[in-house]
Amino acid sequence: MTDVMSTAHLRPVGETILRIENLIVEYASRAGRVRAVSDVSLDVMGGETVAVVGESGCGKSTLAKAILRLIPSVSGRVMLNGTDLASLTGEALRCARPNIQMIFQDSISSLDPHLRVRELVEQPLKVWGRGTDEERRAKVDELLRSVNLDPEVVGDRKPTEFSGGQCQRISIARALSIEPQVLVCDEPVSSLDVSIQAQILNIIQAMKKRYGLSILFISHDLAVVRAISDRVYVMYMGKVCEVSTPQRLTSTPAHHYTHALVSAVPIPDPTVGRRRAVLEGEPPSPMSPPSGCRFRTRCPAATEKCAAEEPQLREVAPGQFVACHHPRV
Numbered sequence: 607m608t609d610v611m612s613t614a615h616l617r618p619v620g621e622t623i624l625r626i627e628n629l630i631v632e633y634a635s636r637a638g639r640v641r642a643v644s645d646v647s648l649d650v651m652g653g654e655t656v657a658v659v660g661e662s663g664c665g666k667s668t669l670a671k672a673i674l675r676l677i678p679s680v681s682g683r684v685m686l687n688g689t690d691l692a693s694l695t696g697e698a699l700r701c702a703r704p705n706i707q708m709i710f711q712d713s714i715s716s717l718d719p720h721l722r723v724r725e726l727v728e729q730p731l732k733v734w735g736r737g738t739d740e741e742r743r744a745k746v747d748e749l750l751r752s753v754n755l756d757p758e759v760v761g762d763r764k765p766t767e768f769s770g771g772q773c774q775r776i777s778i779a780r781a782l783s784i785e786p787q788v789l790v791c792d793e794p795v796s797s798l799d800v801s802i803q804a805q806i807l808n809i810i811q812a813m814k815k816r817y818g819l820s821i822l823f824i825s826h827d828l829a830v831v832r833a834i835s836d837r838v839y840v841m842y843m844g845k846v847c848e849v850s851t852p853q854r855l856t857s858t859p860a861h862h863y864t865h866a867l868v869s870a871v872p873i874p875d876p877t878v879g880r881r882r883a884v885l886e887g888e889p890p891s892p893m894s895p896p897s898g899c900r901f902r903t904r905c906p907a908a909t910e911k912c913a914a915e916e917p918q919l920r921e922v923a924p925g926q927f928v929a930c931h932h933p934r935v
Contacts, residue, residue, distance in 0.1 A: 629682030644844040657835035713774035717765040724761040749779040771802035860928035
């Protein structure tokens with residue numbers, strides 16, 4: 607029987623550019639089926655940056671790939687400008703894809719090592735037959751300069767000659783070449799040095815303003831999420847457990863899992879004292895998640911109700927929704 611996750615947190619249909627409703631994604635394993643994404647619903651408004659945060663293995667990257675139809679979903683809807691991408695096939699799906707593009711986590715392996723940088727960025731334009739040779743060259747030069755790369759220096763070199771941060775810049779330029787409306791960023795800075803992370807985040811922010819992008823940003827780093835997002839979804843074992851603004855999420859987290867995530871973020875001030883919330887026990891197996899609330903086996907506030915009944919997302923403060931029978935607020 608399919609779980610039904612509350613959609614109380616979704617904004618009106620006419621206000622959103624991307625709307626995910628009750629998306630379910632499963633993987634096959636030797637022991638059975640693993641539900642990596644379980645009834646997840648989220649939305650992104652025009653010009654908004656929405657972040658999805660959670661520990662490794664919670665289903666963030668699977669969600670991102672399923673939205674772009676890079677992997678199949680069992681059920682659910684992925685509405686982009688009112689069109690359900692999950693129901694499209696063949697040429698109809700191909701024609702819809704330019705409107706939503708992705709920046710992958712592993713920037714180096716996401717680029718074809720046999721192509722030169724100029725060819726990588728120009729390829730989407732060629733595939734879609736946009737512009738003349740001269741117009742495409744000018745477009746590529748503009749895109750490379752916008753991500754702080756000199757086209758005269760990097761244009762004829764291959765991605766294997768560059769660092770991870772430089773390859774991520776090339777990936778951003780390539781993703782924006784056909785001017786998408788939505789950009790999905792799958793942990794684009796997780797493998798980079800802190801100083802390089804800041805540069806890439808600044809470039810993404812600048813591109814958002816320049817091209818009027820809406821962004822779905824996948825991350826496990828709350829500090830990064832707090833700096834760039836307008837709305838945050840917290841995931842645990844394939845489900846959304848809290849939705850909030852970054853400010854409220856970090857100051858007054860409502861879910862006990864979110865509280866543990868926030869308390870684990872170090873504060874660079876030795877004079878500030880803070881008691882860290884330590885989670886007991888090991889995460890349960892995704893093959894056999896707990897009944898009711900999936901977090902109950904590690905939650906300090908768990909009761910019999912948590913085992914018997916799955917909590918649904920409900921509003922506990924303006925703009926803050928939590929799936930918990932005993933929220934902290």
